[in-house]
Amino acid sequence: MFTEVLLALVVGGVIYFLVQRSKRHQLKSEDGWWGEGTPMDGEEDLSIRPYTVRTDDEELEDLYRRIDQTRSFPSLEDSQFTYGFNSHYLQKVVTYWRHDFDWRRQVEKLNKFPHYKTNIEGIDVHYVHVRPKNVPEGVTAVPLLMVHGWPGSFYEFYRMIPLLTEPSNPDDIVFEVVCPSIPGYGFSEAPHKKGFDSVCAARVFHKLMKRLGFQQFYAHGGDWGWIVTTNMAQLEPKIIKGLHLNFAPPSKPGLPVVLSIMLGRSFPKLFGFNEHDIQRIYPVVQNLVVESVKESGYMHIQATKPDTVGRGLNDSPVGLAAYILEKFSTWTDHDFRNLDDGGLTRKFSLDDLLTNVMIYWTSGCIISSMRFYKENFSKGLDQPHSKMPVHVPTGFACFPNELMHTPKLWVQQKYRELKTFTPMARGGHFAAMEEPELMAQDIQNFTKMQEKRK
């Protein structure tokens, strides 16, 4: 009798779980229109227009004038980067920017890959589209969409692109790469209406890929790119062949995550925790709470008053550089806060860092880039998409110094078809720019595995 009851309970429990998991809610999304005023009558403009990044004397003179008139303020003695970007080191960066950085040469470098613009839902969307030159016979290039985050840009992927479109190893997959700019970022037009969140960006990028003729493709993202590509997988699971991420903080800590935090230090194997997981998670309050509070001030103000905090940054290139480059320091390794130079050039060149800053400066997009935080957080952290799991094959590259560390168990809570989870040798939040070879290799491994499974 007892056996029967137990069996009934177990069967009941299993049925319950199966029913829960088979409720594959698909994310839905209404159409949108983001241009100025009301949409014009007439057919939608579907044209794809080549775009060239340009600069001129006027732009450079204006930049130099503003740099020359910056009003510096000395940092506190012995404060390194603990109060934000150190004033003394900022002076060095600015001197390089003013006298050595060659923006014309960097613009040529930007233009070595083809850029385009196309109008979607009323705004011009910018993207880089790199078709591989030497595709072996009988082979089709695998399309790959790569989405950046804040305060990054399409430029973060520049070193990776050749590794993906022209791999040296003949066994590697040859990719066709599309790197768009999120509307409101870089050379993409900013939405003129309220409400443009990650689901809208996902829908816009689906339309882009469709317009470019792709029926199916892979998607890669970190930072905002993580949410945007995740939403794309939730909107159209059949179109996203595979999802590759390097950032996936849990939005809803479910029971497994909570239990693992409580018991993981004593029973690491039970939760699949390795040494690095333990090191990054414990002590819990320090690592998960204090560190987050210390580093999320930007998120808080951008999610509430983007127009206020961004205005001064659109007038002051030095202020903009400090604001953006502070992240390239701290999010690469938070111990860099204790260095006089913020460790900024340990993993990046000033040329690359300033090129990214110049994309924000010349496009004047800092305010609209910040608004994305408000659009995504203002309805609270309980959005429909954050509660829905992802059923598309997923690969996760776990970089050791990522802002928010996620052990495999946590990633699996949302990404139900986690095919690869690779602890990476080194790298932080801007991994694509910091470790392009490692990232490209993991994308290769993941995609090869998926492509073989046909």
Added chain:
Amino acid sequence: MNHWSPFRHNCGRGQNCHCILWNNEPAAESTMFTEVLLALVVGGVIYFLVQKSKRHQLKSEDGWWGEGTPPDREEDVSIRPYTVRTDKEELEDLYRRIDQTRSFPSLEDSQFTYGFNSQYLQNVVSYWRHDFDWRRQVEKLNKYPHYKTNIEGIDVHYVHVRPKNLPEGVTAVPLLMVHGWPGSFYEFYRMIPLLTQPSNPDDIVFEVVCPSIPGYCFSEAPHKKGFDSVCAARVFHKLMKRLGFQQFYAHGGDWGWIITTNMAQLEPKIIKGLHLNFAPPSKPGLPMVLSIMLGRHFPKMFGFNEHDIQRIYPVVQNLVVESVKESGYMHIQATKPDTVGRGLNDSPVGLAAYILEKFSTWTDHDFRNLDDGGLTRKFSLDDLLTNVMIYWTSGCIISSMRFYKENFSKGLDQPHSKMPVHVPTGFACFPNELMHTPKLWVQQKYCKLKTFTPMARGGHFAAMEEPELMAQDIQNFTKMQEKRMK
């Protein structure tokens, strides 16, 4: 009907307590019950007395904030007159920067919900560029005498107004008024004549000192880490001593609230009275939590009036969501002041947007839904821009923001936040203050709350917005205190 208020006010002075009480009727039944009750009460009173007589006094070590190491020579205690100045170069530089601002249109139909509205900012900037007369405002600033004096290695700026027409036999009552962020000594300018030259002959004549917090406005910024509110309190005590005051009253809102509170905690005998318009609880104790949980159903038990109920409930919306919506600035300034401030020190338009957004939202948070943020409903553009110009010309925005990090980086559990205040206190409760504090909450920390005045109107920048109302409340409070001394 409540006969017995469970929150009997007890400041340690027992029956001699002159604090304003509420709802206090003893119950009396049979003798045995009375005895037990009496025993409990006496036991409770003794317990409370013992608790509260542990009057921890706030201690503070000396500090030195100048560049490098302190020189060997004697401390410079000279007091130097200071004149606010401007020149053509300063104005040309300002106009050049304003002319080259790169605006960015706000989203359609967003008013002030994403921060300072771009369209209205353009209006403000046009006025600033073409109509605002900074030279005239500088003359206005100089109508009161300014001074600087070096304390703990840095130059401290202050305005010192001695009353002109003192009646015979009357000594002016000294009053220290401390500003906050993003305000300045200028917030008190309309109040000063009401205090130093009151029209009513029964009013007290004050002698007023309005310093600038180190790192703000014309006070030098500390060069070393660690300058928090207790340090500012200690510096201001030294200032008042140097000016010859043995005892004085202190008034403050925003940071001025914490600094004057710390001053009362450091030297309770020197602060004759503490007048505040802002006092958010740092540690919500049991009475406060109970009042939040039960206050809507039993308002009288907690002394809640209608306005209290309106400002507190619904709790999550009013106390949590509103705070999160409006505390982004505090979060980034408490963690990365040097980063967020740098661009503001190059861009006067950016600085104006950042500062004036507060003068809009903290005056009435419904102003967020107005196209112009309601900015000129309670303030003139001249006054608003004068305050902005004080930040701009002194280049103090970064150091002003560092004060947040210095005060919050050790966490919210500082020694002074756990200590009560035993100095006679008066509280002016303005209806639109950022954080609403009913009397019960203020009493948790300010054990000698003598006056608690619900004010007719006004928000966070009450001194600048309603100078007459504020001055009147300071008068009432001080008169009450002065009568009691004699």
